[in-house]
Amino acid sequence: MKKLMFIAVFLFSSIGLMAQEADFGIKGGFNYGATGDLKMENASNDLGNIIEGKEKSGYHIGLFSRFEIVGIFLQPELMYTRLNTEYETFNYKIDKIDAPILLGVNVFGPLNIKAGPSFQYILNNELEDTQLKIGDVEKDITVGYQLGAGLNLGRLGFDVRYEGAFTDNTAFSEEASDNFSIDSRPSQWILSLSYAF
Template sequence: MGKLKHIFKIGIFLIFLFGAFPVFAQEYSFGLKAGLGYTVNEKAAEVVGSAGSFSADSKIGFLGGAFLEVGFGKFFVRPEVFYSHAEGEFAFPNLPSVYSVDKISIPLLFGYNIYGPVAIYAGPAYQNFLQADLENTAVPIQELQRNIATQLGVKVVLNRWEIDLRFDFTFDSKRNQFVDIGNIMQEAYFDDGRLNQFMLSIGYRIFDTSKPRWARSGRGGCYF
């Protein structure tokens, strides 16, 4: 019941956010995005125990979601919501284990068109961890806390398509937990399990006021 209430609150917030900006905007667009993520985990996800200290090696994950972009001249505001699956692999002795995280991210990005179709952006991101799993652990990973991240990147818009490259950095919550990893480490500690990522995605603007699909002569434009 608690999770349902939380998801309901997020939905209400997004409806308000996605509906309020266009009233004051010069241009706005709505679209879908999908892509890949590559984890970068120098001491981000780390297990420390009797067999030593281990950081998660990089692996490829995936993401998908939606965005709204509201333009004010060269500046824009871009709220998004997307699901991502990230992985990192721990090279434990004779027992490599994949650590995976599923989460919902809600970034609020502020950007600037620096030249033509090229824009840069940055902003905070609220993250709700749905599931975290570390293979070969006798003690399961506890439910992670909701967390705050920051995202920054660059995007290129080509008509209705866009290519987006960003870095997603999750702040450390200073939260460690006990784990039991088979016969390798019966007493080890796992930090809060951040998986920072480079994300490369392709988006398509389903609705864009700057790109009308057709316009009737003498009757104004029709956008969609």
Template sequence: MNKALCLLVIGLLCFSATNAQEFSFGIKGGPSYVMGGQITGRVGGGTDFGGTVEADSKFKYHGGAFFEVRFDKFLLRPELIYSAMETEFDFPLQPSIFAIEKISVPLLFGYNVWGPIDIYAGPAYQKILESTLEGNEPNPSVIVQNSPLAAQVGIKAGFGRFELDLRYDRSLATAESYRLDIKENNPGGYGINTADFDDSRLNQILLSISFKIFDSAANPGRRKGGCYF
């Protein structure tokens, strides 16, 4: 994101905060349930493994920050989230961990359905920081997406300065096969040699606890208009 785009985003947030009935910002974090991944072995010899292995889901974590503006029952909520994600492939000789670290920038649009309960959805830009598969040669790095876009949908409930948030994060990239060369034999082998990473996309369910560092609804006397940035 270049300097001009950053200034445009900050300007939009200032405009939203000036015209919103309420606004807040804070931090969030919690566990993630990570799903996805499929690898199929290539048969090049009599002992090569040619089966398909679906990855087992695992729990990891995420954390970040949010800014939210409200207009009556509607809300606009940009966020910045770091996610550590893992799934596990149960190969013939030993399991292999597929790990991804990424930064997500969702822009969420929501509606207050009742009391403290909001529902929301929106697009997210995702930047992969690192992606590795144990046993992949000559180095463990792998390609994991052909599009940086994802979609998120969820529900959250507010309790004073705290919120409980449950959402589904799904990659909008398409499945694209990627050639792997995995260490096959002992010592340290996985029992699979050349293979196709049929689908390297990972999706996740995120459970977050958020804390509002500032909330204009709790400090109505401080907000007189203008931009806080």
């Protein structure tokens, strides 16, 4: 782990030295989306009962850096994200740390497009408005993706992105008698406002 952190610091320091322009700042905003399906197992029906999650709003806040060389930039971020989903009679809440590493290009004036992997660490997942209990997700760390467009006006930046996931990450009921599972993968739109120091 220490070697990995050293390599990451060395990489970003090297990029920062080579970059024609480097920015650091804060960002935050709203996200709107949902996790995957809720599957309620039913002894009388092997297929069970599958309920699609309904989108709800959430939020995110964190830090970003941006290293630009000849109109192409690398933008690593570290974000705290709250994602909410509604499943008919209760809500599912996930708190996670997102670390997207986006590669972008300035396409026209202040407009840019960007895409890249997003590393996610689940801090907490819980159900609200129900007596059902949910256990931990299968994997604490997963990899997804983000893609979108941005607009930079001086120190202010505006972003619209879509976030999805590459692999399954299921959370199961804490009590065996409840017998349900939730696909915790995010599928959401992200709207952000940033300020570069």
